[in-house]
Amino acid sequence: MIIQSVNLYQFRDAFVRAGRADQFSYDGLSAIFDYLEELSDDTGEHVELDVIAICCEFSESDWESIASDYSIDLTDCEEEEEKIDTVRDYLESHTSVVGESNGSFVYAIF
Numbered sequence: 001m002i003i004q005s006v007n008l009y010q011f012r013d014a015f016v017r018a019g020r021a022d023q024f025s026y027d028g029l030s031a032i033f034d035y036l037e038e039l040s041d042d043t044g045e046h047v048e049l050d051v052i053a054i055c056c057e058f059s060e061s062d063w064e065s066i067a068s069d070y071s072i073d074l075t076d077c078e079e080e081e082e083k084i085d086t087v088r089d090y091l092e093s094h095t096s097v098v099g100e101s102n103g104s105f106v107y108a109i110f
Contacts, residue, residue, distance in 0.1 A: 003046055008033050011049065018051040028060040028106045031099025058098060060106045063087040 006014070011033045015021055024032065032054060040047045063084045067074055072090050077083045084103055091097050091107050099106040 027101045035098040
């Protein structure tokens, strides 16, 4: 087995070369990179850079889409921040939240 370390730029570039440049935002890819790097450090195991597998394992959506997709009840929430907090709580109780930026979440698909 040949292992190659990649930096954030090379990680993002791999998505461009695989035709998946629009799969995640710039911040989303940074969050996934940081998450996978930390996972590798914590477990002592290498993480394979498989763009398609990463696209199948993670998703990035705004809070409104997540609430709709997972039928999260937001009727008791008056303010947008309450709604975002409710969506965050839902995700954190069902999966791993990898990153958050401007009301959008990157999370492990469940």
